[in-house]
Amino acid sequence: MRFDLVDLQLFVHVVEAGSITAGAERSHLALASASARLRGMEDLLGVPLLLRQRRGVEVTDAGRTLLHHARMLMQQMERMRGDLGDYAKGLKGHIRMLCNTSALTEFLPQALAIYMQEHPHINIEVEERLSNDIVQAIIAEQADIGIIADTVDSADLQTFSFRQDQLVLVTTAQHPLHTVAALNGSLAFADALTYDFVGLAGDSALQQYLNEHALRLGQRLHYRLRLRSFDGICRMVESGAGIAIIPETAALRYEQLMKIHRLYLTDTWAVRNLLICVRQYDELPTYARELINAIKA
Numbered sequence: 001m002r003f004d005l006v007d008l009q010l011f012v013h014v015v016e017a018g019s020i021t022a023g024a025e026r027s028h029l030a031l032a033s034a035s036a037r038l039r040g041m042e043d044l045l046g047v048p049l050l051l052r053q054r055r056g057v058e059v060t061d062a063g064r065t066l067l068h069h070a071r072m073l074m075q076q077m078e079r080m081r082g083d084l085g086d087y088a089k090g091l092k093g094h095i096r097m098l099c100n101t102s103a104l105t106e107f108l109p110q111a112l113a114i115y116m117q118e119h120p121h122i123n124i125e126v127e128e129r130l131s132n133d134i135v136q137a138i139i140a141e142q143a144d145i146g147i148i149a150d151t152v153d154s155a156d157l158q159t160f161s162f163r164q165d166q167l168v169l170v171t172t173a174q175h176p177l178h179t180v181a182a183l184n185g186s187l188a189f190a191d192a193l194t195y196d197f198v199g200l201a202g203d204s205a206l207q208q209y210l211n212e213h214a215l216r217l218g219q220r221l222h223y224r225l226r227l228r229s230f231d232g233i234c235r236m237v238e239s240g241a242g243i244a245i246i247p248e249t250a251a252l253r254y255e256q257l258m259k260i261h262r263l264y265l266t267d268t269w270a271v272r273n274l275l276i277c278v279r280q281y282d283e284l285p286t287y288a289r290e291l292i293n294a295i296k297a
Contacts, residue, residue, distance in 0.1 A: 002044070005077065007037050008070040011049070014038065015067055019056040041066075092121035093287040098134040099126065099147035101206035102165040103274055105230065106249045108147070111295040122287050130205045138277055144288055149209075149272040158281050161297040162274040166248040168262040170237050170255075177243060181263040189245075189267045193219045196242035198233050201226040210245055213269060234258055245270075 006027070014023030014034070024034035042049050049063035059067060099108060104126065112124065129137065131148035138146045138157055147162055148154060169192055171177050177195065181187045193214060199207050199221070214221045224242045227233050233244045234254040251262040264270075276296055278284060284292075 003041060005073075007041055008073060010034055010037055011041065011063075011066060012070050012074060014050070014057060015059055015063070020050075020052075093119075093123070093285060095122065095124045095145060095288050095291060096143040097124055097126045097145045097147070098129045098137055098143045100131050100134070100149060100209075100274070101128060101200070101204050102167075102247045102249075102272075103147040103162065104128050106165070106247045107163045107274070108295075115291055115294040119287060119290070122291075124291075128205050130208055135277065138279055141279065144278065144284065145292065146277045148275055148277055150275055151269055151272055154275065154277050157277040157279060159275040159277045160292060162276045162295065163297060165272045165274050166264075167245050167270040167272075168248045168251050168264055169243055169245050170234060170251050170260045170262050171243045172238065172240060172259060173261055174240070175243065177263065178261055186264045186266050189213060189265055189270070190217050190219075192243060192245075193217065193221065195222075196224040197221050198225045198227065198236045198242040198244045199223045200230075200233070201228045206246075213267070230254065234260055 006029075010023060010027045010029060013026040014020050017023045017026060020034055020038065021031055024031045027034065029037070038050065045062065045066075047062040048060050049066060050057040051060060108126065116122070116124070127143075131152040134143070134146040134148050135152055135154055135157065137143050146157075149165070169177065169187070175195075177187060177192060180191060199210075211221055225236050227236065230246050230250040231254065233246060234250075235258065236242065237244050238258045238260050245265075248262060251260070254260060255262060276292055278292070281289060281292070
């Protein structure tokens with residue numbers, strides 16, 4: 001099956017415009033040439049892509065499938081043009097990095113600061129994901145470097161120690177759980193699941209991680225509020241809106257500013273070693289290897 005980019009762009013334009021004539025104009029092609037290209041695509045596939053009617057065209061099921069893939073390819077081409085355009089402006093490298101919530105919010109900003117100053121011609125694209133998803137993305141070469149928790153299987157990747165991440169529960173001195181922890185020295189995640197939580201908004205990797213552990217206990221977390229920062233979460237905990245589980249580094253920071261207390265969980269998954277993971281360290285560009293060396297523990 002051979003379609004060139006002109007064919008795919010033409011098809012997208014025709015569908016979006018609703019007619020072959022308008023699609024040909026958008027693609028800067030003569031109508032006869034555009035019609036021939038569309039017929040050639042249909043002949044090659046052996047199925048109709050468009051239903052030609054007096055007032056324009058409609059897309060068939062096969063056409064919708066092609067449209068979906070054509071749009072993805074066009075988007076990738078635009079990203080490629082943008083990336084290559086950056087090189088023309090002096091960019092020397094681009095690193096795609098995936099990491100979990102704790103790495104992104106608590107450790108990476110400081111870890112990357114010096115590297116970015118020393119490498120002004122390197123761009124780093126950072127995206128938050130679950131550790132399991134990061135492993136699969138690195139294996140599939142969808143990213144260059146990942147930062148994951150050691151609770152997932154990374155046997156197929158090379159790993160380097162990054163930081164230790166301890167999750168703690170934060171509450172007020174008046175909350176019943178504070179009394180439980182004071183008596184026992186710590187508490188289990190299961191003890192907290194009957195209370196209201198304050199959590200991160202959106203599709204946060206940390207919230208998904210906590211939700212998974214609640215489901216393993218046959219329960220669900222009940223969120224009264226979802227916010228976009230640990231600062232906002234701690235302020236709402238201080239107001240009595242609920243309890244929260246956040247990285248200890250964040251709890252220590254806000255404990256100095258607010259009337260909140262951190263409580264340690266007995267669950268083993270609450271203490272995680274964060275690892276840098278790559279497919280093959282020696283195959284990475286020099287600037288990517290230098291980044292790993294700069295941020296690893």
